Amino acid sequence: MxxxxxxxxxxxxxxxxxxxxxxxxxxxxxxxxxxxxxxxxxxxxxxxxxxxxxxxxxxxxxxxxxxxxxxxxxxxxxxxxxxxxxxxxxxxxEHHEHIICRECGKIENLAMECPVEKLEKKVTAKTGYGDVYHELDFFGVCPDCQTSA
Ligand SMILES: [Zn+2]
Ligand SMILES: [Zn+2]
Structure with missing residues (x-):
């Protein structure tokens, strides 16, 4: 879209x-x-x-x-x-990758190109599936939670 x-x-x-x-x-x-x-x-x-x-x-x-x-x-x-x-x-x-804080639960969009778009095309080609999509979330501890620790 x-x-x-x-x-x-x-x-x-x-x-x-x-x-x-x-x-x-x-x-x-x-x-x-x-x-x-x-x-x-x-x-x-x-x-x-x-x-x-x-x-x-x-x-x-x-x-x-x-x-x-x-x-x-x-x-x-x-x-x-x-x-x-x-x-x-x-x-x-239309999608974003996310980074999620394990401490406070905050979720942010990653301002990055999708790292697995090529992989998605490969998966489509290899499996014959239609409408293939992915969900990719990263987890960590956000800067705020690191300083308050
Ligand atoms: Zn946090
Ligand atoms: Zn992606």
Whole structure:
């Protein structure tokens, strides 16, 4: 998916949701808007505190919508199992590698070229699978947690 203006990206996502049987609610639109704007993984609690959502949507319906978005494949969950999960958009042809702090659970996009794109093509060629994708997360201890240790 090309980098289109925010509104076009949100419309595309809303249409995708409707095709998958989701209702186009105000909450759904706002959640998508925040996720597209942020363009990085965010925890459910932090998402619920976003100004765009805090006033109009209650946290439990936000969580229900996130789970539904995950079911239809538009959102994926990242994070270490013992920490709270982060949610992020999962868009066709668009992905980031992540680095995840084992101490505080923070997740950041890696500002790097994808290191395994060639490998992905090889896997496609070798296995004959279609729609091949990968998820690649790195784990470590973030600079903040290193200084507070
Ligand atoms: Zn940390
Ligand atoms: Zn990659």
């Amino acid at each position: 090309k980098r289109e203006p925010l509104e076009a990206r949100i419309d595309w996502a809303l249409n995708f949701c409707r095709e998958k049987g989701m209702r186009r609610t105000h909450a759904l639109r706002q959640i998508l808007r925040v996720l597209f704007k942020l363009d990085r993984p965010i925890g459910w609690a932090n998402l619920a505190r976003e100004p765009a959502l805090a006033d109009s949507c209650d946290p439990s319906s936000i969580f229900r919508i996130l789970v539904k978005l995950e079911e239809i494949g538009l959102v994926r969950r990242v994070g270490s199992p013992e920490r709270s999960y982060y949610f992020m958009l999962n868009l066709p042809g």
